Amino acid sequence: MRMVDLILKKRDNLPLTEEEINFIIKGYTEDKIPDYQIASLLMAICFRGMTDEECFYLTKAMVESGEVLDLSAINGKTVDKHSTGGVGDKTSLALGPLVASCGVKLAKMSGRGLGHTGGTLDKLESIPGFNIELTEEEFIKQVNDIGMAIIGQTKDMCPADKKLYALRDVTGTVESIPLIASSIMSKKIAAGAQTIVLDVKVGSGAFMKDLEGARKLSKAMVEIGKQFGRNVSAVITNMDEPLGEAVGNSLEVIEAIETLKGNGPEDFTELVLNLGAHILYNAQEVASLEEGISKLQENMRNGKALMKFKEFVLRQGGNPDVTEDYSLLPQAKYVYEVNATEKGYIQHIDALAVGNYAMKLGAGRLTKESPIDLAVGLKIKQKIGAYVDENTILGEVYSNQPLTEEHFVEFRNLFKLTNEKIEKPKLILDLVR
Ligand code: URA
Numbered sequence: 001m002r003m004v005d006l007i008l009k010k011r012d013n014l015p016l017t018e019e020e021i022n023f024i025i026k027g028y029t030e031d032k033i034p035d036y037q038i039a040s041l042l043m044a045i046c047f048r049g050m051t052d053e054e055c056f057y058l059t060k061a062m063v064e065s066g067e068v069l070d071l072s073a074i075n076g077k078t079v080d081k082h083s084t085g086g087v088g089d090k091t092s093l094a095l096g097p098l099v100a101s102c103g104v105k106l107a108k109m110s111g112r113g114l115g116h117t118g119g120t121l122d123k124l125e126s127i128p129g130f131n132i133e134l135t136e137e138e139f140i141k142q143v144n145d146i147g148m149a150i151i152g153q154t155k156d157m158c159p160a161d162k163k164l165y166a167l168r169d170v171t172g173t174v175e176s177i178p179l180i181a182s183s184i185m186s187k188k189i190a191a192g193a194q195t196i197v198l199d200v201k202v203g204s205g206a207f208m209k210d211l212e213g214a215r216k217l218s219k220a221m222v223e224i225g226k227q228f229g230r231n232v233s234a235v236i237t238n239m240d241e242p243l244g245e246a247v248g249n250s251l252e253v254i255e256a257i258e259t260l261k262g263n264g265p266e267d268f269t270e271l272v273l274n275l276g277a278h279i280l281y282n283a284q285e286v287a288s289l290e291e292g293i294s295k296l297q298e299n300m301r302n303g304k305a306l307m308k309f310k311e312f313v314l315r316q317g318g319n320p321d322v323t324e325d326y327s328l329l330p331q332a333k334y335v336y337e338v339n340a341t342e343k344g345y346i347q348h349i350d351a352l353a354v355g356n357y358a359m360k361l362g363a364g365r366l367t368k369e370s371p372i373d374l375a376v377g378l379k380i381k382q383k384i385g386a387y388v389d390e391n392t393i394l395g396e397v398y399s400n401q402p403l404t405e406e407h408f409v410e411f412r413n414l415f416k417l418t419n420e421k422i423e424k425p426k427l428i429l430d431l432v433r
Helices: 003-011 018-029 035-048 052-064 091-100 120-124 136-146 159-169 177-190 211-227 249-260 266-282 289-301 304-315 351-361 405-412
Strands: 078-083 105-110 148-152 195-202 231-238 334-339 344-349 377-380 393-399 415-418 428-432
Touching (some): 018 035, 052 159, 052 177, 052 211, 078 091, 078 266, 091 304, 105 136, 148 304, 177 211, 195 211, 195 266, 211 231, 211 428, 266 428, 393 405
Parallel strands (some): 105 148, 195 231
Antiparallel strands (some): 231 428
């Protein structure tokens, strides 16, 4: 088989066979096919797309390129969730303990963040002592013992995806639904859980900018899951404004804890309850989504969800007292309130610009190697639809440098106001099963 013939085949819109896809992925992982030929193929895929079968073969080849976690030693139903990423997305921190407190087993591998703020691992590492590196045995034992664990992805999982993703990043080939779907699903399949709930974000602060694209991506991922015999559903959620109030690592940990105590922001609480209900329903722990939501709300009220969070933190070496004393988390030197300077209804909050604002404060990384300041970030106190005037505090900035007037102006510019009354946007936009 010659790589050039496979590039020509895809260029001419002919589907690749399983054998051909295996040849490509194996050859690339073993450095036998050069970057330039793979880049050319990736670009052809961006234009020509892939059939459902090709997507499945590609995912399978990437899964088989590395280690696959065997979760069969876990007693009970294993669940996992994945978010396509957004600004202020601290969902796993609250969702994990919440669903684990209802009896399912959350075995999750997470990543670090590039851009706006850190990823789930960085957020967890705001908690003093927290260890994200467990061996496979420790990981499985912890999930069996307490119902949940969140760790970093092992180096040996899906090496083909790591190599391909790095190449896509620098060759303008990230934005392709079959490539995104197979990349995300290869990692989820290799991580082993039977039930997977995907949170597909759509809007200005997300990867997918429109609902149609988000639906296509969701369908592609659910279809791949089905081929592997996994129980997958996708909830499509709005990312036209940041999720919740907090953006920044330790600030997001605090918001997740407050949510487990039942005091979280309305939109974030709604998201966590909905995703949690889908997890419980798909894992057949409840007979309906409504029953799932009330079970989760009950565990917020009776303290079981918070207890599960403490147990999880303690088991992974962190200090569980952070749940009662937030000063144990990294603290910013300066906290500023920013007020509105005009009246009106908030029409839009540029989520991407909010993320970039937090990154400039130091909350995110520009490159994989850059350091991250876990203490800094911001809080968005007014959301789309709110009426504000000169006395309204739009938000707070947590910084380790004194702010200048330009920072204040830039913060206010994150909010677009109008004189027309604006409806609060819907958070849950669609569901793909
Ligand atoms: N996240 C992934 O893991 N892969 C993609 O291709 C895009 C987002």
